[in-house]
Amino acid sequence: MKGTHPKELAPAAAGGACRRLRLSGLLALAGATLFAAGEAKAAITCTRTLVADVVALDQPLMFNRLGAQNINGMMFALEEDVVDAAGRTLAAGGAKSPGNVRLRDDKRPRPLVLRIAAGECLTVRLTNLLAPTANARTASPPEMHIDEQVADRHVGFFAQGMQAVNSIADLGDNVGRNMSSLVAPGNSRTYTLYGEREGTFAITSYGATFGGEGTAGNTTSGLFGQLTVLPPGGAPIATS
Template sequence: MKGRGFLITILTVLLAATFAAGDARAAITCGRTVTANIVAIDQPVLFNRLGASNVNGMIFALRRDVINMDSFLTLNNGGAATPGNVMLRPDKRPRPLVLRVREGDCLTVNLENLLALAPNPNNLATDQFTVLIDEQVADRHVSFHVSGMQLVDGIQSDGSYVGANVTDSTVPQGGSTSYQLYAEHEGVFTATSYGATLGSDANQG
């Protein structure tokens, strides 16, 4: 009887925890919903004025700040969103992307993967350079994983594909998805792509 009572107690605690978690997710109410339309692109990055750079950089950018390389039109004004054929507007420089919401707000991130099909697309085809620049990861998936914000609609907004997760919430090359996030507390929360977590030097991708 003691063992049975112990088992019933454990089951009661587990059920209570399950209902509490369900109630917590159901209790999310957005004060506002802020929407950010973001693209992942290949973009040469100049780190300083001494010339340190990465010709095969990969960045997130607002869709309105990206142009088609043939028409030079922004993607919001008729420019074709062709993977591998887009770049940051000439009047913009690669900088940290900051998205701001208030405590209690929801953030919708519409992410589009416009990386080139093959990695390292900006290598120069010339005999003047003998060093192969191959620092990009071979996998072309990207995601927008924010540590510290709550998932509004479940694991599909986590921007990951790990463990026993059935849902792959990363985005393949040429694809797009939306993430729904909730700012439960004030703070600074880092967004990372979990499309490929290891780079060529075993560093974070």
């Protein structure tokens, strides 16, 4: 027995109508996604922008009074806390020569800590002053020598969980087919990040993701820090 269908729901026509409905739904979904993406981009409005002039440098690290140390340590520091070979701070015009800078004598090597409030943006002007060659310092006696710096000397400023303001290049990494936003020794680059919500975010360098501790890269040599986003209206302090 042949089935009967109204003309508007004949099998071929019904299939075409379903396809049109699915296509319309997909187009609507795509439009909503683009609209939401546009809204998300437009939502990044900085209530205030703070600027941090940051340096990546080689710095011997002393871990305790028993002699545990890393002669080939590394760290992030503010320009005002770093001096050139003549003892002049970089913030005061000291020479930015890769491998020829160190932490001020009155500063203790420790992870960099930056702070902003939720809704604010942070512009990081990063300068790579690492020596061109990894593990340039030699300890004596040889048993004290540590050479776990990764050979690649590029650095980046990657704060996991923060939002890029201008483009993906603000994330300070080198992933997939995206353009690298890392910095070679002697060069500088600017990254702008948005504090969407309060919390604590780890700062690492994606200049090297493999090292003496698996995928930790230069983190185990001291090249890491912390970005704290305070509640809205909180009073940030540049570093500790």
